[in-house]
Amino acid sequence: MSAKARPTYSAIAKAAGVSEATVSRVLNNDERVNPERTAAVMKAVEELGYRRHRAATALASGRTGLIAVVIDDDLSVFSDPFWGTVTSGISRVLMENHLQTVLMVTSVNSVDGPVAHYLEGREVDGAIFFQLHKDALVRKLAKQGLPIVITGSPHTDTDLYFVDTDNFGGGYAATKHLMSRGCKKVAIITGDIETTAGHQRLDGYNQVYREFGRVPNKSLIRQGDYSYESGQVQMEHLLAEHPDVDAVFACNDLMALGAIAAIEAAGKSVPDDVAVIGFDDSVSSRTSRPQLSTIRQDITALGEAAAELMIAQLNGEPVESRIMPVELVLRESA
Amino acid sequence: MSAKARPTYSAIAKAAGVSEATVSRVLNNDERVNPERTAAVMKAVEELGYRRHRAATALASGRTGLIAVVIDDDLSVFSDPFWGTVTSGISRVLMENHLQTVLMVTSVNSVDGPVAHYLEGREVDGAIFFQLHKDALVRKLAKQGLPIVITGSPHTDTDLYFVDTDNFGGGYAATKHLMSRGCKKVAIITGDIETTAGHQRLDGYNQVYREFGRVPNKSLIRQGDYSYESGQVQMEHLLAEHPDVDAVFACNDLMALGAIAAIEAAGKSVPDDVAVIGFDDSVSSRTSRPQLSTIRQDITALGEAAAELMIAQLNGEPVESRIMPVELVLRESA
DNA sequence: CTGAAAGCGCTTACAG
DNA sequence: CTGAAAGCGCTTACAG
Numbered sequence: 001m002s003a004k005a006r007p008t009y010s011a012i013a014k015a016a017g018v019s020e021a022t023v024s025r026v027l028n029n030d031e032r033v034n035p036e037r038t039a040a041v042m043k044a045v046e047e048l049g050y051r052r053h054r055a056a057t058a059l060a061s062g063r064t065g066l067i068a069v070v071i072d073d074d075l076s077v078f079s080d081p082f083w084g085t086v087t088s089g090i091s092r093v094l095m096e097n098h099l100q101t102v103l104m105v106t107s108v109n110s111v112d113g114p115v116a117h118y119l120e121g122r123e124v125d126g127a128i129f130f131q132l133h134k135d136a137l138v139r140k141l142a143k144q145g146l147p148i149v150i151t152g153s154p155h156t157d158t159d160l161y162f163v164d165t166d167n168f169g170g171g172y173a174a175t176k177h178l179m180s181r182g183c184k185k186v187a188i189i190t191g192d193i194e195t196t197a198g199h200q201r202l203d204g205y206n207q208v209y210r211e212f213g214r215v216p217n218k219s220l221i222r223q224g225d226y227s228y229e230s231g232q233v234q235m236e237h238l239l240a241e242h243p244d245v246d247a248v249f250a251c252n253d254l255m256a257l258g259a260i261a262a263i264e265a266a267g268k269s270v271p272d273d274v275a276v277i278g279f280d281d282s283v284s285s286r287t288s289r290p291q292l293s294t295i296r297q298d299i300t301a302l303g304e305a306a307a308e309l310m311i312a313q314l315n316g317e318p319v320e321s322r323i324m325p326v327e328l329v330l331r332e333s334a
Numbered sequence: 335m336s337a338k339a340r341p342t343y344s345a346i347a348k349a350a351g352v353s354e355a356t357v358s359r360v361l362n363n364d365e366r367v368n369p370e371r372t373a374a375v376m377k378a379v380e381e382l383g384y385r386r387h388r389a390a391t392a393l394a395s396g397r398t399g400l401i402a403v404v405i406d407d408d409l410s411v412f413s414d415p416f417w418g419t420v421t422s423g424i425s426r427v428l429m430e431n432h433l434q435t436v437l438m439v440t441s442v443n444s445v446d447g448p449v450a451h452y453l454e455g456r457e458v459d460g461a462i463f464f465q466l467h468k469d470a471l472v473r474k475l476a477k478q479g480l481p482i483v484i485t486g487s488p489h490t491d492t493d494l495y496f497v498d499t500d501n502f503g504g505g506y507a508a509t510k511h512l513m514s515r516g517c518k519k520v521a522i523i524t525g526d527i528e529t530t531a532g533h534q535r536l537d538g539y540n541q542v543y544r545e546f547g548r549v550p551n552k553s554l555i556r557q558g559d560y561s562y563e564s565g566q567v568q569m570e571h572l573l574a575e576h577p578d579v580d581a582v583f584a585c586n587d588l589m590a591l592g593a594i595a596a597i598e599a600a601g602k603s604v605p606d607d608v609a610v611i612g613f614d615d616s617v618s619s620r621t622s623r624p625q626l627s628t629i630r631q632d633i634t635a636l637g638e639a640a641a642e643l644m645i646a647q648l649n650g651e652p653v654e655s656r657i658m659p660v661e662l663v664l665r666e667s668a
Numbered sequence: 669c670t671g672a673a674a675g676c677g678c679t680t681a682c683a684g
Numbered sequence: 685c686t687g688a689a690a691g692c693g694c695t696t697a698c699a700g
Binding site: 059 | 390393398455591592618
Binding site: 342343344354355357358359361362386387389390391392393394395396 | 676677678679680
């Protein structure tokens with residue numbers, strides 16, 4: 001009940017009859033310490049309810065125990081549960097490894113903004129970035145020796161470590177299913193094909209055509225921007241140009257829902273006249289009518305993998321970028 | 335280009351011709367320092383590209399510059415964009431005030447778990463909690479003097495500071511609209527009424543009945559659990575018991591969508607036979623057909639307010655809990 | 669395997 | 685208004 005000051009090494013050293021250096025060694029798992037002394041220290045730690053003072057450790061050792069998760073303002077953080085899910089996966093794994101997650105939601109474009117300063121100031125032991133539009137800052141930091149992991153794929157060929165969803169595989173699986181169920185004219189509504197993810201989903205689509213010995217008509221490939229409205233608009237264009245289009249792979253669920261609205265507005269039915277597949281397995285895909293067939297990714301696992309890559313780097317272990325598998329979820333729309 | 339060691343007070347003191355104590359005073363905005371010396375220090379700071387070492391500051395001052403945002407695992411973090419949005423609002427305001435956000439996603443139930451230890455260890459300057467099921471831990475921490483803000487309402491009467499959505503006002507506005515448009519038999523599908531938010535929305539509903547000089551039939555009040563399925567099931571019950579029910583206020587959008595599915599499955603139409611209003615203004619509310627009328631809250635503003643309350647506490651300024659306004663958004667379903 | 673000692677980079681009474 | 689000095693609580697060569 002009494003509010004005594006928290007114990008420091010000094011108190012433990014005294015209680016255990018050893019030096020502070022030995023206390024430090026025990027607490028940092030230095031193997032060389034005599035077992036009996038180790039036991040004595042552990043006992044004192046237990047009895048006194050000792051807790052490490054992170055700032056002191058950080059100052060003396062140079063390690064902060066903090067990992068930054070940097071999220072670009074531009075991402076649709078405000079309506080997309082994706083990043084929250086990834087972040088919770090990251091946070092969980094980091095915590096298990098006694099690391100804390102420092103969240104930075106800002107504009108990451110600047111190589112010289114507050115985020116850059118913060119990260120260059122070594123206030124964290126590493127940084128996990130989310131899908132980037134530009135990677136100048138990341139390269140700069142990596143060059144300075146800051147351990148980095150990217151969630152999503154880097155733009156250019158690079159030796160940066162990353163974890164990403166199998167976007168190609170998702171595009172492939174969706175398109176393959178549509179072709180296999182007998183659709184002859186399969187269109188695609190892409191997302192932002194400037195991003196790696198957007199591009200790779202399109203590549204998967206093209207690959208299926210290739211395997212069927214066909215080449216998709218260019219006007220079957222429409223570019224959207226991941227919004228409901230763009231799905232709707234692009235689908236209207238498709239129906240106008242190709243009255244016989246019988247399937248569409250929309251590169252996210254929101255566009256797929258927009259496409260369905262356009263198809264039904266045109267007096268056609270899903271999936272009988274036009275089959276539709278989305279991407280994300282969002283909540284809406286389950287609540288829409290017809291329920292949406294879609295590509296599911298394990299988003300939590302993506303975050304966990306990102307954290308694992310970071311921890312491996314910190315430990316100097318071998319690190320390898322990872323592509324996380326996706327799964328085709330068939331519901332009513334295809 | 336050369337990788338010189340980062341400058342410390344020592345270098346600045348030398349360059350500016352003052353003591354390290356003076357450097358510290360200038361950097362901490364101590365007003366007593368002679369203007370010329372202040373200028374000299376600022377110049378040296380600028381030229382040398384000085385950046386504060388947070389761990390050293392933390393060790394010497396006791397302030398870490400870190401604020402924890404603690405999110406209970408139990409919250410449906412994995413599908414609800416709500417908390418991500420709140421968090422980004424918090425993070426933005428904290429950053430502007432040179433504070434960093436430490437994210438902790440864990441089970442918060444235990445008064446003695448890792449989170450408790452971390453927060454008791456004073457590794458952060460304050461903690462912002464999200465809607466809690468139990469608040470024993472929070473009370474304990476507050477008693478120890480840790481600045482605390484709760485996002486959502488505390489369970490019991492208390493002097494804890496909090497920010498919350500006007501849940502009562504939202505329930506009131508939704509129900510009032512339904513009554514005013516002529517509906518005679520307005521039902522409600524509640525969320526978890528163990529939580530303050532769930533309870534307050536129901537209170538708003540009851541208040542409207544009261545103002546109309548009526549008392550709602552108890553069987554018009556059905557308890558859901560915020561899931562699509564529960565909305566569907568409870569609506570089926572309502573339609574069975576009350577074939578003439580002509581409106582329903584569902585306490586979130588997901589349940590509202592479930593209710594609409596049940597209404598249409600019963601061969602009735604929305605809003606002509608049964609009007610429906612949800613709560614959240616989620617993405618689904620715009621993409622559903624009919625589009626959902628709902629209660630919108632400014633979630634980002636909620637997060638910003640939470641951060642502001644925290645900052646006021648840290649600065650020793652007067653603090654007052656806040657209720658954030660909501661807005662009725664009318665679309666097609668009511 | 670272990671301890672004494674210096675040091676990490678700041679802050680803050682204290683004395684002037 | 686300012687400086688010298690002690691101190692925050694750890695870690696880590698160094699010497700033994």
